[in-house]
Amino acid sequence: NAGVTQTPKFRVLKTGQSMTLLCAQDMNHEYMYWYRQDPGMGLRLIHYSVGEGTTAKGEVPDGYNVSRLKKQNFLLGLESAAPSQTSVYFCAARDSNQPQHFGDGTRLSIL
Amino acid sequence: GNSVTQMEGPVTLSEEAFLTINCTYTATGYPSLFWYVQYPGEGLQLLLKATKADDKGSNKGFEATYRKETTSFHLEKGSVQVSDSAVYFCALKVRAGGTSYGKLTFGQGTILTVHP
Numbered sequence: 001n002a003g004v005t006q007t008p009k010f011r012v013l014k015t016g017q018s019m020t021l022l023c024a025q026d027m028n029h030e031y032m033y034w035y036r037q038d039p040g041m042g043l044r045l046i047h048y049s050v051g052e053g054t055t056a057k058g059e060v061p062d063g064y065n066v067s068r069l070k071k072q073n074f075l076l077g078l079e080s081a082a083p084s085q086t087s088v089y090f091c092a093a094r095d096s097n098q099p100q101h102f103g104d105g106t107r108l109s110i111l
Numbered sequence: 112g113n114s115v116t117q118m119e120g121p122v123t124l125s126e127e128a129f130l131t132i133n134c135t136y137t138a139t140g141y142p143s144l145f146w147y148v149q150y151p152g153e154g155l156q157l158l159l160k161a162t163k164a165d166d167k168g169s170n171k172g173f174e175a176t177y178r179k180e181t182t183s184f185h186l187e188k189g190s191v192q193v194s195d196s197a198v199y200f201c202a203l204k205v206r207a208g209g210t211s212y213g214k215l216t217f218g219q220g221t222i223l224t225v226h227p
Contacts, residue, residue: 004154031212031213033214033215040219040220041219042115042200042217042218042219042220043155043200043215043217044217045214045215048212048214050212056212058214090154090155092155094213099145099157099160100157100213100215102147102154102155102156103154104152104153104154105153105154
C-alpha cells in the first residue's frame with residue numbers, strides 16, 4: 001500500500017475534541033474516498049472526491065467534513081468527536097477504470 | 112439501491128481444506144464485482160474481480176465466477192494455507208454513468224482463520 005499513506009495510524013480523543021485525518025497519495029489519481037469500518041458492517045463510504053477542489057457526501061457523512069485542496073491530499077475532519085465515531089478509517093484512491101487502492105487505516109477511539 | 116450480502120463468519124478451517132465464502136448482491140444497473148482481502152493490521156487489497164456475467168476472476172489460488180442468474184460471486188479456494196487467514200470482503204461497483212463515480216458497496220466481511 002505504498003501509494004496511499006494515512007496519518008496518524010492511531011489516535012485517542014475525548015468527546016468534543018476535533019481532529020483531522022490526512023490521506024496522501026502519490027499516484028496522481030483523480031478519485032479519493034474515505035470509509036469507516038465497523039464490526040459486522042463492512043466498509044461504509046463517508047465522503048469522496050472526484051478531483052481537486054471537489055467533494056461529495058457518501059453513505060454516512062454526518063459529523064464529518066472533508067477537503068481536497070490539493071490533488072494528492074484528502075483530509076477528513078471531525079469537528080466535535082463523539083463516541084459513535086470510534087472506528088477504523090480507511091482512505092482509498094483510484095484512477096479511471098481502475099480498482100481502488102487502500103491505505104493501511106487509522107484506528108480512532110473516542111472516549 | 113445496491114447491497115452485498117456475505118455468508119456469516121467467522122470461518123475456521125484446517126490447512127489444505129476447501130474454502131467457500133458465499134456472496135450475493137442486488138444492484139441497480141450492471142455491476143462489476145470484487146473480492147478484497149484484509150490481512151491483520153493492514154488495509155484492503157484487491158484479490159480478484161470480474162466485470163461481466165460468466166467471467167471468472169482468479170488470483171493466488173482463489174477463484175470467483177460472476178453469476179448473473181443467481182446474482183452471486185462466491186469465493187473459492189481448493190486448499191487453504193495458514194497465510195490465508197484474513198478478512199474477506201465482497202464488493203460491487205455499478206458501471207460509470209450517472210453519479211456512481213466508482214463508489215464501492217461492501218459486504219460485511221468474513222473472518223477466515225486457518226489452523227495448521
